[in-house]
Amino acid sequence: MKARIHVYLKPGVLDPQGAAVAGALKNLGFDEVENARQGKLIELDLSGDDADAAKTRVEDMCKKLLANPVIENFTVEMD
Amino acid sequence: MKARIHVYLKPGVLDPQGAAVAGALKNLGFDEVENARQGKLIELDLSGDDADAAKTRVEDMCKKLLANPVIENFTVEMD
Amino acid sequence: MTQYADDITPEIAASHLPEDEYAKTVEILGRPPNIVELGIFSVMWSEHCSYKSSRVHLKNFPVTGDKVIQGPGENAGVIDIGDGQACIFKMESHNHPSYIEPYQGAATGVGGILRDVFTMGARPIALMNALRFGAPEHAKTRQLVSGVVAGIGGYGNCVGVPTVGGETNFHAGYNGNILVNAMAVGIADTDKIFYARGAEPGQPIVYVGSKTGRDGIHGATMASAEFDDESDEKRPTVQVGDPFVEKKLIEACLELMDTDAIAAVQDMGAAGLTSSSVEMAGKGQVGLLMDLDKVPQREESMSAYEMMLSESQERMLFILKPGKEHIAEAIFNKWELDVATIGETTDTGRMVLTHKGDTVCDIPLDPLAEDAPMYERPWARAIPESAVFADELAQPKDYAETILTMMVSPDLSSKAWIWRQYDRHVMADTAASSEDPADAAIVRVHGTNKAIAITTDCTPRYCENHPIEGGKQAVAEAWRNLTAVGADPIAITDCMNFGNPEKENIMGQFAECVEGMSEACRVLNFPVVSGNVSLYNETNGFAIPPTPAVGGVGLIPDMSKRMGYGCVKAGDILMVVGDTAGHLGASIYMKVIENREDGCPPPVDLGVEKRNGDFVREQIRSDAIKACHDLSDGGLAAAASEMAMASGTGLNLVHDGDLPLHGWLFGEDQARYLIAVDEAKAKDIRKAAKSASVPLHVIGIAGGEELTINGTIEVSIADLKAVNESFMPTLMGEAE
């Protein structure tokens, strides 16, 4: 089984990397870029075959480690 | 318009972050984790309304800046 | 056994080895090699591993001295620094990988050179880096600078070894081939030094560190290949470094080295498992039997060929004393690193490898190492250029403007943008680093009152126009920089970066640089204890300027006697040690102001160099000098500007005599130092100079807010600082 996790910065949290990406893209002439945000993509290979149970566990992993609730939100998709 | 970009390490390229994440999850008792890979998630707000044209431009951004073609692959989804 | 041999087509053979070398393998084996064997021969016989073009010349380096414990031939050089302690150091290039993937290329360069040093039992205490980039305006320069600097910092900072200094040049000659040379310095106890030699038959071979993946296969041969425009596309697999694992590896290896378990040890650098095992066997005169199924693997179904040629990072190979495997296992398990006994040494003198039940390699070791090809490539002497003196060049109209223009030039400008990204203070023993006004970095030997002084130097423009003088000058400048901080220079490491040795003029540059360096090392009693050669630095037939980078190391016996150039106070007397003839050939002044790069560089009189340097060091030790700065790039004007900026006081220089002012200010004559002396001590030092037959010229007095010359030319320190600091941020698009 595979889980795909997206970790986003919460709205309102300053995102220096996103800001730099937007700036650099504009410098390269991509004027259509209005805003950029950078987050994380984490993919896990998991043993077992109960996708629902696994998803609950993965959400638990996110809360315990993979995302910082002060600044980040996350989503989990199972493959 | 929004574009969502995933940047992955190419298969076979060492992923120190992923390895460390997998180790930490196991230490936390998540024994089902067999492997972890970490990538980047970049979201762009774009002006304009031609999604196809925008996608081509975003792919260009990836090639020029957002992904490092030596070690990374990327995918682009338009919202 | 010959299971693969049938597959070796002439094309495959040719892609690994030149025809004559391939024929030699057939002769050695008495049969055609299989693919694994062919791969092993090809990496062992690559320029990178075998030094086949350079060996005949490198033999000329003086490599012994009363402080030398280990010269070239081991992972790093070892010198005696007294009190039962040794300093272990080496410099190495990671040029090609850094051009292809600047961040990872530079990062893994740092990782590799650190391993060379802790492999020998040293705790690394300092890193240096010598960088050469293309012209500032070249399209790729900014991105390469950005990636290389981030990579060096990313690795060194994380590992927790301070990056204390280095040098950075920009020149169009490096547009297609940047140079990334990294140096590591460590400290060990003299009775706890570990070597690649020492293995005996019947000892376990133990693999530790990261798992093996398909990283950088054929990196060693790539490092010996020229680029063409297509290499941008071809991009081979690059290695990715993991400094976190390296940090754990350092601690775990040092822990193992504290036991008596080790017979021999070698890091896995270029050509990974192949060269590390062959080198230990060769040095111990033993055979090897390894089972590749036991090698920790990151990826599925790796072939024997891939495992033997992989350049995955952060791996080491130990040969342990029999029965000590459990000690290594306990330590490496604690640090969560892979550890596996993958074979043993034998008395067969052969390297035998098994994989999935088959013997996939059976090579006699001696011929593999000893019969490695060695070429005496034809070489041509450089055609000497003529000297250029000031009276042949028009005087600048506006001296103040000229000084500012020089101080904002790529070579003389501040590199703060770079070194601010390096942790220079971790380990809490850095006494002087890039930010401090000192000609060499100074790192205290932990828990003592002595310190190691470190510098890297090379002036490629000199080497280009006169390889012998350029070679001499690189060594002399390193020696002078160490002297200027009050250190006893002890020994050097080097990194010889050149173009394609198959061309007579390039091979000539190499030979003549070695000739000049050797002479300087001999006269200055400054032997070579380790080094590295990087050839084929060419793109589309254009070679880099010859760049024999020198890493010099010295000892400051008493920290309180270390010297810098930032403590000048108003009223101090300024003097120049050494004579000024006004040599402007190949100078920064010619390049920046006259837009010319021709001319013979200033000649290096090694006897004078030694006499002047010994005098300066003696005066530093007897507290006669308050500040000292060597004169090199940009001559007196640059050194005085730097001294004024660092001290925050003006300097008033006065020139009289026949030498045109621009020769006096900008000439790059060697063997000179700018010193500041307390007024009360001026007389004594002049007397001392006289009796030592050392030329000493009073050139002015400190005071005010400007650098002034003859009372008429004035440059404010604030302006100097502003321009000097502006080049790098402007280049990087980060100017405010």
Add this chain to the structure above:
Amino acid sequence: MKSAVIVFPGSNCDRDAAMAIEKVTGTAPTMVWHQETALPDGTEFVMLPGGFSYGDYLRCGAMAGVSHIIPAVKAHAEDGKPLLGVCNGFQVLIETGLLPGALMRNASLHFVCEKSPLTIENGNTQFTSRYGSTRDVIIPVAHHDGNYFADDETLDRIESEGQVVFRYARNPNGSARDIAGIINEGGNVMGMMPHPERAIDADHGGTDGLAVFESILGSA
């Protein structure tokens, strides 16, 4: 005072921290490996050192924040005993929730190493009392992720409660309100990005950091 320094894989200022503690107390602290689950008996002061625990992968301090020793460290703090986190140690304190806010990537996106002029905002803490009337000090910083972030409400609160202990005089990383170091409400847990342990010696970085250790440990 009996001290302990926690060592995570990737810590690299642990030796520096130990040196500073020993310099002030005359006694070397116990080095406690992250896999331990208890602090040595009688431990009165704990320091989380700088470095790159777990390579700073994922988020700085995140993986160290869930290592085995952390419950014991939290218990130590909950008992009101002093706990100091420097640089990576500060990041760990943030990740464990012992201190509020977050430490983001530096605004320049570059690692920054420099001698950083600071203002002491609160000289009345257990960690700063020995600074006396001194307000301006220079202590080195060396980090990639020291950009302090918290929502306005939190920032207002910690400012009004005197929990901002150090401020940058020349902000090197984009930190909100120039914050360089903060303390918890109880006044026993402090985190700071600058490295006081690298400023305890005139031969190396100056001595402006010494008072942090003297304040908390009492000078020898």
